[in-house]
Amino acid sequence: MRILLVDDDEQLMEALASKLVDQRYAVDIATTGEMSWEFMLLFDFDLVVLDWMLPDIDGVELCQQIRAEGYTMPIMLLTARDRHNDKVLALDSGADDYVVKPFDFDELTARIRALLRREISISSPILEWGNLKLDPKTHEVHHKQQLLPLTPKEYGMIELFMRHPQQVFSPGAVINNLWAGEDPPGEEAVRTHIKGLRQKLKAVGLAKDTIKTVYGVGYRLKTNDDNSTAETSQLNTQPPKRNADINQIWLQFKDLAFERLASLEKLGIALAENKVTAELQAQAKSSAHKLAGSLGCFGFPEGSKIAKQFELFMDHNPLKPEDLEQVTKLTTSLRADLQHQPFEKIKDVLSNNISLLIIDRSHDPNLDQQLITEANNHGMKTHIATDLTQAQRILERESIDALLHKIVFPDGEDLKFLEQLHQHQPNVPIVAIAESPQLLDRLNFVRRGGNLILQHPVEPLIAVKAISELIDNLGKANKVLIKVLIIDDDPQLLLSLSMSLEPWGFEITTLNKSTQFWEVLESTEPDILVLDIEMPDLNGIELCQILRSDRYWQHLPVLFLSVHQDNQTKNQAFNIGADDYICKPVTGSVLANRILNRLKRMRIH
Template sequence: MRILLVDDDELLMEALATNLIANHYAVDVATNGEMGWEFVCLFNYSLVLLDLNLPDIDGISLCKKLRTRNYKMPILLLTARDDQEDKVRGLDAGADDYVVKPFDFQELTARIRALLRRDSQNILPILSWNNLSLDPRTCEVKYQEQLLALTPKEYALLELFLRYPKQVFSPGAIIESLWAGEDPPGEESVRTHIKGLRQKFHAVGMAKDTVQTVYGLGYRLKAAEKEKPLPRKKKSQNLALSGVNSSPNGDRSGSVAHRQATTSERIAQAWTEKFQAVTRERVAILDSCVATVFDNQGNDEFHRKARMTAHNLAGSLGGFGFPEGSKIAKKIEQILINQSFSSEDKEQFIKLVQELQLELQHQPFQTNGKSKVASDILLLTISDNVGFTEQLAKLAPEWGVKTAIASTAAAARKLLQQELPDAILLRIAFPEAEGLALLQELHYLKPSLPIAILLEGGTLENRLAIVHEGANLVLPEPVSCQNALASIVELVANSGWGAKIMIVDDDPQALQLLKIALQPWGFQLTLLDDPKKCWDLLETTNPDLLVLDLEMPDFNGIELCQVLRSDRRWGKLPILFLSAHQDKQSQNQAFAIGADDYICKPVRGAELAHRILNRLKRSKVTT
């Protein structure tokens, strides 16, 4: 489905477009009303998202124009104005819904899905090909009831083939269809996505030539003559722990909370890589306009620019995970609405700009400047010792820990269905089969989840059994609540949760696979497919560890590592090479110029995660 975004705030629209594309929508962006009208005349859209405050024609007028020309697609108005009169005017003009900035990306995409479901013209049938199916309403792809995790471009490519199963598409036609409104890539990108689609088909038992190459012409979908059925998997009692289906990336929590966290991570990464610098420039405009606006009140151009800057910040910061920053920007905008200012207005303005600068010093979705590892750990304590758990809950806030308590294994399973914690404290008294069984389930639920055991009694064999089932730490009882909390905080910190990992690889598909493999481990991932931008991105992200591909255009991994090792700031940054070159010469060359580790492709996600964790622990010891 194709969506048009019309808003002059390019920063916010680019972030929203990134989020929608990740949800398998095709997106076009127009920065003014006239451009939006031209797009509607050229293309068929399933939905138009329209800002009320546009520089040339206001959103309500454009909405009326669309409706008078008999365009039936749903229209969603998006604005920083929260006046009831504006809402009524917008709905009377033909809008289907109205969202006030700042907005939550999850809520906005849910409203978009609701509008698309409501529009009968967009209720599309499920597209099928033998045992393969694609549901445009839910954007789910299944083969023999098994869910396939496709990238947005792979999904769009498959949808194109399924809608026109007998047609041959040239690389140029595919580019025109999949990259409409974007800068078109080269034909090599088409071949990369075709290869990725074939690999995922083959992995689930489909024929290798399901996507067939018609030499000299292009590609088409070919019916597989014999498709290997998927082996039936034995149902494990461990799956009952989560109460939901496994997600495509291997994390078995599958809860709404987990999906929201994944979206938050994606937005936070986009903020760090691209939007943080632009936002700082906007705040700098406000900081520098005190003299031009308040002291030289006749400068209308600076006044207008400052007001528009505050308006854009108010609309975008909430969506980027800074709700308090959005409120501050709204207060600044209210001051700038006036044409003349008092000394009190100037003092209040300066104070608000300083508050905004302070608010933007921490990362998105954090309520203060501390990292989550130090200030927002969710700990699930599973123990029937009421006195201990009550005392632990009282002391936990002092350590930046939130607590959830379950007195039985059944109660713990129910809590885990609602939200996945950052760490678990489980009490086991030997001989106790139920505690060991629950420990096994917890480790199966998420292998990277830090688990500490309160052990009553037990021998060396008992400790070994606990460690084999996935425990990370054993605390013999009796133990004080203070020591238990200190141990949990240290355990989470050493687990790599929140560690900033930057990966440089010129293959976008390889980056996406690494992202899927590493996200369940709680890393903050920064992905870069252009090695020329490595230095600038290092400055803005300040990673804890760098992963480099060996062979890349312009600057290869060896050259990048040499430059970093010669720099005083980055000389001690842990650097891990991930390469398809398995020869000893390449490995020796990497270690000779300062690499900390060298891993040969292909590599399992768990192995790579453990190598990263081990390297992070060693770097903490040496610093």
């Protein structure tokens, strides 16, 4: 399906186009109203997305002109204007939807899909043609439950034919629909893709001429005599894949954003020198408008607000020397905000909102109140429990980010509670306040998943700061997702390991066929490899030797997990390049800690 984006903010539109192309839409971008008309005369669009403030025409006026010419495709107004009257005016002018900048990319693309579904005269987004089913939401095509491995262009072709089953498409029409925004290829490229698509349709049991050639004209699906088209109301609720990383998109357009900021700062300099011109002021207002509409989309919501304030401030024409202070204040604040990483301030707010459970079975009300006060001063939400039953109820009802436990060693009941908590929520840091803990006490504590012991008595401020630092350090350690590849010929063991390791925040890939090792290795690019020794075809020792012989992969950490406990096997593993060796059976927490420790040592060296 083909979408036209009309907005003079090329930075924002290219980012949006990238998201839409990833979802297999054909996208064209026009930066003026005149350019949009040229596109509309050339191509048939399924949706138009319009900005309100275009250089040569008002977006609402353009919307009215489109409707006056008889075009019926959905139109979405995408603008920074958020007043109620503006929304009413736009919808009354023929727009089908109204979205205020800055927007969330995934929400916007979902709205676009919703508008496109309204235009399809079927009761659901899933298309059917005989036993062939196409789901535009997941961009998947199945024949009798078998997924077709289609390229983006092949998918676009079959979608085009299934949406218009009675229509013949010339090679030129196929190119217009599928190669938007790209240099159009020759008709030979269409024939090549048609050939590939036919082969894949035949491979799943369909006739090779499912896509018929109408000689001298083009291509279409077979007639109703051979197949019939039908629709289904079944919905697929899986969300679209997030193929585009907003942080990466921001890196592409960061320089342009700072150029626009420089335009605002240039106005401040001119104001200080009493050299403000109408042209300079108009340029600064345009830059502020574009920054207000785009920065929030790239993870700078505060930047969007500041730019919007600047834009509104510019409405007071002309600027006077006494406005210099406000202009300087806004530009300084905006530059400071853009020095952060996208979404950084949002993450800071979320990280400060820590939910802390305090367990004090000794019933020390003074200490408890001081801990609650200090925690609240640090932005933490606190829960207090005076026994383990009460603590368990809180854990069942609330989402806890950290635990502070005043414990008296030795106490088997407390340690058992901590062990059970760690097994169910391994990412929750556990801090203990203990009086004169002995070496064995400390060992039992860390074996149960404890992270930090504070000597009693302890200042409440020190205890709260220690919790904050611990959470911050654990957050930094887990910020980069650790990818683990596990190879074992026992599917049940692989399932068990996946379930026990995933709560630790690992990205787990499992493989039970060692012959597929290299293909999976290169596609997943793991941070660490876990190998069984005894496997059919290729054993773990041989896989490790293959790995160590490759210049690129020879430094990948390898951890052996085997039932063999004899020294000869262990020595053989270490001699050919193993980094660690664990004997089965093993618990998830032990394996997770061995993986983390191995990676820590790798970073140190």
